[in-house]
Amino acid sequence: MAHEQVPETVKDVQVADGTAVVTLTGEVDMSNSPGVHQTLVEILQNRPDRLLIDLGEVSYMDSSGVGVLVDALRRMRVTGGKLGLIAVTPRVKSVLQITKLDQFFEIFPTRDEAMAR
Amino acid sequence: MAHEQVPETVKDVQVADGTAVVTLTGEVDMSNSPGVHQTLVEILQNRPDRLLIDLGEVSYMDSSGVGVLVDALRRMRVTGGKLGLIAVTPRVKSVLQITKLDQFFEIFPTRDEAMAR
Amino acid sequence: MSKQTGCRKRALRPCVRLTMPSMPRYLAMIRAAVGCLAGQEGFSDETIDQCVLATDEALSNVIKHGYACSPDGGIEVILRPICRAGRTGLVILILDRGRDTNPTRIGGRDLCDLRPGGLGVHIIRSVMDKVQYRRRGGGGMLLRMVKFKDSASARPDSSGSSRLASGTN
Amino acid sequence: MSKQTGCRKRALRPCVRLTMPSMPRYLAMIRAAVGCLAGQEGFSDETIDQCVLATDEALSNVIKHGYACSPDGGIEVILRPICRAGRTGLVILILDRGRDTNPTRIGGRDLCDLRPGGLGVHIIRSVMDKVQYRRRGGGGMLLRMVKFKDSASARPDSSGSSRLASGTN
Numbered sequence: 001m002a003h004e005q006v007p008e009t010v011k012d013v014q015v016a017d018g019t020a021v022v023t024l025t026g027e028v029d030m031s032n033s034p035g036v037h038q039t040l041v042e043i044l045q046n047r048p049d050r051l052l053i054d055l056g057e058v059s060y061m062d063s064s065g066v067g068v069l070v071d072a073l074r075r076m077r078v079t080g081g082k083l084g085l086i087a088v089t090p091r092v093k094s095v096l097q098i099t100k101l102d103q104f105f106e107i108f109p110t111r112d113e114a115m116a117r
Numbered sequence: 118m119a120h121e122q123v124p125e126t127v128k129d130v131q132v133a134d135g136t137a138v139v140t141l142t143g144e145v146d147m148s149n150s151p152g153v154h155q156t157l158v159e160i161l162q163n164r165p166d167r168l169l170i171d172l173g174e175v176s177y178m179d180s181s182g183v184g185v186l187v188d189a190l191r192r193m194r195v196t197g198g199k200l201g202l203i204a205v206t207p208r209v210k211s212v213l214q215i216t217k218l219d220q221f222f223e224i225f226p227t228r229d230e231a232m233a234r
Numbered sequence: 235m236s237k238q239t240g241c242r243k244r245a246l247r248p249c250v251r252l253t254m255p256s257m258p259r260y261l262a263m264i265r266a267a268v269g270c271l272a273g274q275e276g277f278s279d280e281t282i283d284q285c286v287l288a289t290d291e292a293l294s295n296v297i298k299h300g301y302a303c304s305p306d307g308g309i310e311v312i313l314r315p316i317c318r319a320g321r322t323g324l325v326i327l328i329l330d331r332g333r334d335t336n337p338t339r340i341g342g343r344d345l346c347d348l349r350p351g352g353l354g355v356h357i358i359r360s361v362m363d364k365v366q367y368r369r370r371g372g373g374g375m376l377l378r379m380v381k382f383k384d385s386a387s388a389r390p391d392s393s394g395s396s397r398l399a400s401g402t403n
Numbered sequence: 404m405s406k407q408t409g410c411r412k413r414a415l416r417p418c419v420r421l422t423m424p425s426m427p428r429y430l431a432m433i434r435a436a437v438g439c440l441a442g443q444e445g446f447s448d449e450t451i452d453q454c455v456l457a458t459d460e461a462l463s464n465v466i467k468h469g470y471a472c473s474p475d476g477g478i479e480v481i482l483r484p485i486c487r488a489g490r491t492g493l494v495i496l497i498l499d500r501g502r503d504t505n506p507t508r509i510g511g512r513d514l515c516d517l518r519p520g521g522l523g524v525h526i527i528r529s530v531m532d533k534v535q536y537r538r539r540g541g542g543g544m545l546l547r548m549v550k551f552k553d554s555a556s557a558r559p560d561s562s563g564s565s566r567l568a569s570g571t572n
C-alpha cells in the first residue's frame with residue numbers, strides 16, 4: 001500500500017474446500033489496515049465456511065488492525081461461517097486482551113492445529 | 118553507561134594465558150564508545166600478548182567505534198602484541214571497508230578459529 | 235554520559251521533538267523512535283510496547299478525528315524523560331492544530347459490544363499511567379501521557395497475563 | 404494511502420522533523436527513525452544502512468565540533484522524500500546553532516594513516532549521493548545530504564563487496 005518495495009501486509013491468500021487462509025505480515029496499523037480490510041471483504045464475498053487468519057508474522061497490531069479482525073468476525077457470523085486466528089504473537093494477543101476481544105476469537109497455536117479442526 | 122537497564126556494550130571480558138577476549142554487544146556509537154575505549158585501555162595496561170574483540174553481537178558501529186578499534190590496534194603494536202577481531206558482521210565490516218581499515222585487522226570468522234591460532 | 239544517570243540530573247534530560255504530517259505512513263517511524271527512547275530509559279519490553287501502542291493510537295486519533303484524515307495537518311510528538319519522587323518515567327505529549335473537542339467527550343466505549351472502532355482511547359487509558367486531554371489555545375488538542383518505568387501498568391480491569399497488559403517488569 | 408505512491412504526488416510527501424539535544428544518547432533514536440523512514444520509501448537494506456550511518460556521523464560531528472560536546476545545544480533533522488527526474492530519494496537536512504566553520508574546511512583526511520578520528524566526513528561523502536555543508540544565517544551549520552533509492556551508492560574508490568559499500572539494490 002504505502003510503497004512498492006514495502007512488503008505487503010497481506011502476504012498470502014489460499015482458498016480450498018471452503019476454507020480461506022489469509023497470512024498477514026509485518027506491522028498492522030492505520031496505514032495498511034484498510035487494505036487488509038478490503039482483502040478480507042473480497043474473500044468473504046465468496047462466503048467461505050471458514051476464514052483463518054495467520055498472524056504469526058505480525059509483529060505489531062493497533063486498534064485499527066483489531067477492528068479489521070472484529071469486522072471479519074461479524075461478517076462471518078452473519079453468513080454462519082467460522083473465523084479462527086493462527087499463531088497470535090504475545091504482543092498482538094495483549095491488544096486483544098486489553099480490548100477484551102480475545103474471548104470472541106478462536107485462537108490456534110499453529111496452522112496445522114487450525115486445519116485439523 | 119547511558120542507563121542502568123540498557124545492556125552494557127562491553128558484555129564480557131576474559132583474560133587467560135596472555136590472551137584477553139572482549140565481547141561487545143549492541144550498537145556502538147558516540148554514546149558508549151568512550152566506555153569501550155576505557156575498558157580496552159585498562160585491559161591493555163596488563164600487556165596481554167593478544168587482544169581478541171568479539172563483534173558477533175554488534176549490530177551497528179560508527180566511526181567512533183572504529184576509532185576505538187584503531188586505537189587498540191595501535192596500542193597493541195607498541196607493546197608488540199596482536200589484535201584480532203572475531204565474527205565481524207557484514208554491517209560492521211562495511212564501515213571498516215569504507216574507511217579502508219579492514220586491511221589492518223586480522224579478522225576471524227569464529228572465536229574457536231581465533232583461539233586456535 | 236554517565237553524568238546523566240540518576241534522578242537528580244533532570245536538567246540534563248531535555249526533550250525530543252518529532253513533527254510528522256497527518257499521514258498514517260509516518261506512524262511506524264514515530265513508533266520506532268518512541269520504542270528506542272523508552273528502551274534507552276531502561277523501560278522493560280512490556281512497558282516499551284505500551285508507550286509505543288498508546289502513541290500510535292493517539293496519533294491515529296488525531297489523524298482521524300482532529301484532521302478528518304486530511305494529509306496536510308501537522309502533529310508534534312514531544313518525548314521527555316522525567317523523574318518524580320524517585321520514579322523514572324516518560325512524558326509523551328501529542329499536539330495538533332486540528333478540530334478540537336471537549337476533553338470530557340473523549341472516552342472509551344462499552345467493550346461488551348462486539349464491533350470495530352471505539353477501542354483506541356480505551357487502550358490509551360489502559361496502558362498509560364496518566365492520560366490528560368486538553369484544548370490548546372489557538373486551536374487543536376494537547377494530549378499528555380505519562381508512563382512510569384516501574385508502573386503497575388495496565389489498569390486492574392485489564393487481564394493481567396498478557397505481554398502488554400502485564401506490568402511486571 | 405495508495406495515492407501517495409508514485410512520483411507525481413510530491414505535494415503529498417511533506418517532511419518529518421526531529422529535534423534532539425546535542426547528547427549522544429539520542430543518536431540511537433534518530434537512527435531508528437531514519438532507518439524506518441528509508442525502509443518505508445522502499446530503500447534496500449544497504450541503502451537504509453547508508454542513510455542511517457551518514458546521519459549518525461553527521462550528528463556526532465555536530466555534537467563534537469559544533470557544540471564542543473556541550474549537552475545544551477539543539478540539533479534538527481529534517482527528512483524529506485523526493486522525486487527528481489524519475490528517481491526516488493531521501494533528503495536529510497541537519498541543522499545546528501553551534502560554532503560554524505568554513506564548509507571548504509570540512510573534509511576527510513588521508514586514510515593511509517592508521518589512526519582513530521577523522522573518519523566521519525569520509526564516510527558521509529562515501530555513502531551519500533550528494534553532500535553539501537553550508538553556514539546558516541544566524542549561526543550554525545546546515546548539512547544537506549541526498550540519497551537516491553537506486554543510487555550507485557558508495558563512491559568508486561570504496562571497495563564494492565560489502566553491505567554498506569555496495570549499492571546494488
Ligand SMILES: Nc1ncnc2c1ncn2[C@@H]1O[C@H](COP(=O)(O)OP(=O)(O)O)[C@@H](O)[C@H]1O
Nearest residue numbers: 295296299300335340341351352353354355356
Ligand atoms: N484527538 C482527538 N480529537 C478529537 N476527538 C477525539 C480524539 N481522540 C479521540 N476522540 C474522540 O473519542 C472517541 C473514541 O476514540 P477511540 O476510542 O480511539 O475510537 P475511534 O477512533 O475508533 O472512534 C472518538 O470517536 C472521538 O470522538
Ligand SMILES: Nc1ncnc2c1ncn2[C@@H]1O[C@H](COP(=O)(O)OP(=O)(O)O)[C@@H](O)[C@H]1O
Nearest residue numbers: 464465468469504509510520521522523524525
Ligand atoms: N558539523 C561540523 N561543524 C564543524 N566542523 C566540522 C563539522 N563536521 C566536521 N567538521 C570538521 O571536519 C573534520 C573532519 O571530521 P571527521 O571526518 O568526522 O573526523 P573527526 O570528527 O574525527 O575529526 C573535523 O575535525 C572538523 O574540523
